[in-house]
Amino acid sequence: MKYQIYTARNYRQIPQISQVSQEDLRSIDVVAHVLPFKTNNYVVNELIDWDNYQNDPIFILNFPQKGMLSPEHFSKMAQAVDAGADTATLRKTADKIRHQLNPHPAGQSHNVPEVNGEKLTGAQHKYNETMLFFPSQGQTCHAYCTFCFRWPQFTGMDNMKFAMKEIDNVIAYLRQHEEITDLLITGGDPMVMKASVLDTYISRLLEADLAHLQTIRIGSKSLAFWPYRYLSDPDAEEVLQIFKKVSDSGKSLAFMAHFNHPRELETEAVQKAIKKIRATGAQIRTQSPLLNHINASAQVWADMWKKQVGLGLIPYYMFIARDTGAQEYFGVSLHRAWDIFQRAYTRVSGIARTVRGPSMSCTPGKLRICGITEIQGEKVFVLEFIQGRNSQWAIRPFFAKYDPKALWMDDLQPAFGKEEFFFETELAEMLLE
Numbered sequence: 001m002k003y004q005i006y007t008a009r010n011y012r013q014i015p016q017i018s019q020v021s022q023e024d025l026r027s028i029d030v031v032a033h034v035l036p037f038k039t040n041n042y043v044v045n046e047l048i049d050w051d052n053y054q055n056d057p058i059f060i061l062n063f064p065q066k067g068m069l070s071p072e073h074f075s076k077m078a079q080a081v082d083a084g085a086d087t088a089t090l091r092k093t094a095d096k097i098r099h100q101l102n103p104h105p106a107g108q109s110h111n112v113p114e115v116n117g118e119k120l121t122g123a124q125h126k127y128n129e130t131m132l133f134f135p136s137q138g139q140t141c142h143a144y145c146t147f148c149f150r151w152p153q154f155t156g157m158d159n160m161k162f163a164m165k166e167i168d169n170v171i172a173y174l175r176q177h178e179e180i181t182d183l184l185i186t187g188g189d190p191m192v193m194k195a196s197v198l199d200t201y202i203s204r205l206l207e208a209d210l211a212h213l214q215t216i217r218i219g220s221k222s223l224a225f226w227p228y229r230y231l232s233d234p235d236a237e238e239v240l241q242i243f244k245k246v247s248d249s250g251k252s253l254a255f256m257a258h259f260n261h262p263r264e265l266e267t268e269a270v271q272k273a274i275k276k277i278r279a280t281g282a283q284i285r286t287q288s289p290l291l292n293h294i295n296a297s298a299q300v301w302a303d304m305w306k307k308q309v310g311l312g313l314i315p316y317y318m319f320i321a322r323d324t325g326a327q328e329y330f331g332v333s334l335h336r337a338w339d340i341f342q343r344a345y346t347r348v349s350g351i352a353r354t355v356r357g358p359s360m361s362c363t364p365g366k367l368r369i370c371g372i373t374e375i376q377g378e379k380v381f382v383l384e385f386i387q388g389r390n391s392q393w394a395i396r397p398f399f400a401k402y403d404p405k406a407l408w409m410d411d412l413q414p415a416f417g418k419e420e421f422f423f424e425t426e427l428a429e430m431l432l433e
């Protein structure tokens, strides 16, 4: 299958676009100035149900929607478009709006590792055992999710871009940090890289012969957005050989697949691609944010986890949509998130209960909502860290005042009249370093 990209420039050539109303087309045109927009022929022809496009989860996942901007931002952008403003003016208007959308959340700038006094700007080491690596050539995706918090990387705000060419720097860092067992290669989507580039990174890592490095993880949405990466792309076979090389070396390859909706698991292409990847010895784990308008239903999640298990995939994370971009549109309250998680979890067997969530990645760490309960007359959220900035914070239950409207950690207050959460003083000190 030949890969055909559609963006704001050429999407009107999509044959099925004739089914989209004039009003919706205009919204796409306006919003696409601010939020990233890219889709492809697989998504368009095999995933989207065009007869029902307005409520179609995959259409909403790729095509900008009016509600993704506030009415004020939408009309500002629309005015500039209608006035026939030049490119520079359109860009300035869009950048102004983007800066108001919290493009750089969760204190990521505090996790940049250093090796021999030099900053590794394309890497993050926030939790003890796992290091993140953002290869510079994997900073795009086969299509763009409209909810994505990495959108500053795709829209020309280059100064914020995490990118790095030197795997050798990563290796040097890994040598000095024997506590690291996992290297997570992420993006964008590292699977947009040509096999030859991916092979450079992987081969050097394997040749470095780091005994403490057990698992190479690859975070990717390619199975959902372009399964032909593993079937018919010219270097598909080479990619699978690279995966096999990892397994053969005695390390494990964990393919962290991003799926947002059960429909993404239903095509013949994705099912074949999953088989091919699993045949290399790789394990596939899955993760997704919980998104209003796309998958905010217990039935959808239970169905997704069941389908995943049926295909040999291991459910891993349910995330709460983070506080950036179009959060008003996609956001689900913490209460509702827990309710959906609980109802979905209780509908699946233990095999699918490997999933952890609903979780939030925020400055102090990755938090999970364990439940909502009442303790001595006070209604509370029960929380725990899955991963803490201090690793010792993990799985210690703590409590926040129940707030039905809370969407994110920042909205929560400690319960029982406490001044602060147990980790706050220590966190403040860590952030000063």
Ligand SMILES: *Cc1c(COP(=O)(O)O)cnc(C)c1O
Pocket: 124, 126, 127, 130, 131, 132, 182, 361, 366, 386, 387
């Ligand atoms: C989730 C995450 C990891 C990996 O944590 P695991 O519990 O090992 O899956 C690493 N770094 C960051 C920044 C993360 O958010």
Ligand code: SF4
Pocket: 140, 141, 143, 144, 145, 148, 149, 150, 151, 187, 188, 189, 221, 258
């Ligand atoms: S595939 Fe991942 S990085 Fe790419 S747009 Fe979607 S969420 Fe963002």
